[in-house]
Amino acid sequence: MSTVNLVEAKAHLSELIDQVEAGETVQILRRGKLVAQLMPAGVPRKPIDMAALRLLTEDMPEQPVSGGDFVREMRDQDRY
Template sequence: MNMIPLADAKAHLSDLVAQAEAGETVCITRRGKPVARLTAVQSARRPISLAELQSVTNSMPMQSEDAGDFVRNMRDGDRY
């Protein structure tokens, strides 16, 4: 984390914003004490469409064996 005095932050704001966009965290100080933090904004995620999710799960084949049997067979079988 970069510690930048407020006066320097005012003079180099565009550079500090570029650093934040690149993933760095910039801490702005006043008289040596941290007063603000500059970080990149997390981009919003697209909401999941329930209809799309249902269409994907409906298109998946059903398992031929019970989940418990499947796990036991994996555990006891020669999978290594």
């Protein structure tokens, strides 16, 4: 992670973008305080194929207890 002041960031933006593309995070300071952070963009997610999801789950039996209730029961029964 590197840190630059705002004046340097304005003067060297393309170099900072190159660093970010290489995976580094760059923090930008104004008067010594963090005001912005440049980070690599995340990989876009693929859309969910609803037809494939339905095909996968259609033969699964319906559970008698909701997921939330099931997790609460597990949490309350087993103290970690």
